[in-house]
Each structure stands twice: as C-alpha cells, then as structure tokens.
Amino acid sequence: MNKLFLAASAAMALAAPAMAQTSDSSPFTGPRVELHGGWDWLRARTHTYDGVTDTRYTDHNNDGFVGGQIGYDYAIRPTTIVGVFGSYDLSNNKECGTAGTVTSCFKANRNIEAGARVGEVFGGNNLVYVKGAYVNGRFGANSSDSATNTYLSDHEKQDGWRAGVGIEHALSKHAYVKAEYNYSRYDRFHGQLGPEDVSLRLNRQEALGGLGLRF
Template identity: 35%
Template sequence: MHILLLVPAAAAAAFLAAAPASAQGVRAEIHGGWDRVSGGGHDDGIVYGVGLGYDHAIGRKLTLGIEANADESSVKECQSAGTVRACAKAGRDLSVAARLGHKVSETGTLYALAGYTNARVTGSLIAGIVPTATRFSDTLDGVRVGVGYEQAISGKLYAKAEYRYSNYEGGTERHQLLTGIGVRF
C-alpha cells in the first residue's frame, strides 16, 4: 500500500524539479547590495539581509503578494569639529510591503512594491578635552517603494535585482540597489 503512495509522490517531485519556477507561493531569499543613507549629509555602504514573502497569481500574467525583510547596513558617518566628534550608524531595517508583479516571460517577473519600513540609527557624541562619550539610539518610521525583476534560474530557485527608496521621518532618505537569490516552496 505504501508503494502505491510513493509512485505519485515521486512523479510529482520529478515534475516540480523539471518545471520552470512559478512566480507564486511562499518564497525565502538572501540579498545584498549598495546602500546610501542621507539626512543632512550622506554616506554609502553595503546592505545585506533576508526576506520572506508570498505571491498569489491573479490570472495568467499578474501576481499580488506581501513580503517582509530584515536588513543590516554598514553605513556609518562621522564628523569632527574641534574637540567634538559625532558619529551615526545605520542599524537594522525591518520592512513589510505589498508587491504587484507582471510576468514578462515564462520565467521572468517585473514587480513594484510599496510598504512600511522601520530603521534603527545608533550613534555617539564624544566631546571635551577629557573625552566624554554620549551614546544614543533611535528608530525611524517610513515608507518604502521599489521596483525589481525576478528571474527563475532552475527548479524553485530564482535570482532578483531590485531598487528601493525609503523616506523616513526627520528628513532621512535611503536608496538601495540589491541583488538576491531565493527559493520558492
């Protein structure tokens, strides 16, 4: 009896492995790239993180989905004046966004996203002839929009390229160019 259950399961697994990746379902990815944070001045660095999402097909060409991302950044900016030195560092960035995709080929999807983002900024102020350090941490709420392209590689694997723009409270902005690789379940 168990052998009768294994035959259809093996056939389904072989079909899924050979079929082009679908632009729908649960997905998980790692991504990284260029990060620019500005608010008074600007500095460039590297952003890297993970994402989890779900896309649902609407007809033959459209997908509608939701995604959540957790990212870290290497962006750090310091300024000095006399005996005062101030440094700020971009920390973790959490976001959730809706995503609308359009299949431009059997294995490629062009998409746009919009949602909420929350970034942490940490810093220090060192002042005085005998240096005294003051540390601070703050979180900034904002909106995120972006566009990207996702290409199936083989089976359930995909690669992506994406541009993100985030606008946070207090006049802080962020531009990011990312590439990533992921898997659909």
C-alpha cells in the same frame, strides 16, 4: 443524465491541460525565502538652531549590507502577480556631518521591512514588479558640540516608508534570482544639545541582488 455527465467529463478533460499549463507557466506563486545583499547609500541632513542662527548641512556615505526575506505571491491573473513580504537587513553604514560647532553621526544597524508588491510576468520566466513597504530602522546617533563641550549619544528606532522596483528571473519552478532598487525615508530625529535644537533626517537608497527558493 448520462449525456450530461459525459459532456461535463469531456469539458473537464479538455480544460485540464489548459489549467495545468497556466499553473506551470507561472513560477512566481507560493511561499518563498531569499538571501540578498548589495549597496547601501545614506544621506543625512542636519539642522541646528540656537535661537539666533539656523544652520543646515547635508552629507552622504555608502557601504554594503546583507539580509533575508520571506514572502508569499499569488496570481490574480495568468500574468499578474501580487504578494506580501517581510525582510530583515543588517548594515554597517555610517554617516557624519558638521554644522557650525556641532558634529552629528548616524550609524545604520538593522532594518525591518513589511510590505506588498505587484508585478507582471513577461517572457514566461521574468517578473517586473513595484513595491511599497513600511520600514523600521535602528540607528545609533551621536552629536557633540565643541563650543559647549557637550555630547549626546543614543540608539533610536525610526519608522519610515519604502518604495522600490525590481526584476525577478525564474531559474526553475523553485529557484530565482532578482535585482532591485529601493528608496527609503525615515522620520526625523530630534534632540537638544546644550542651547541648540538638533534635527537629523535620514534617507536611504539601496541596490541589491538576491537568490531565492520557492516551495
């Protein structure tokens, strides 16, 4: 029994440095918070139909945005990281388009994101990852028809999905910087403007940089 105890103790003593090294070599685990900001590119596609004429129009605009994120990451292997996250962003991006006599505008307000990511560590302090998320955006929308002098205005919350890719660099065990690209697609807006059925779809691309802390 004593020999078995001594052998187990020796094995644990030999394994402890390796376990500590594995833990210390992965600065991408645990809870985190971050601030980020970047460039927001919106594309609006307008489709109007009055029973006779089918008109389509596409335009785009870009502006800046800021936001924050909280998340939690876990190592399923020494170099493979999985995590969940949630973010809240604010944008003042606005996009308008004209189709026939109808002018329609979108204004991006706030965006909520909840998703997951998986990444691979390389070089000890770099993480390349891909992500997928549910998004919910709040948009201001208005349309006016110069032919019928009608005007429609509303704020809508639209669901959608987001896919992205990024790279994170650990400055230390508790601080990191990152760069990320996102593509988002939202559900279609529908409305009636006089005799015309109006349909608007919004796509979004983002390039952002962030600074975060781990605990």
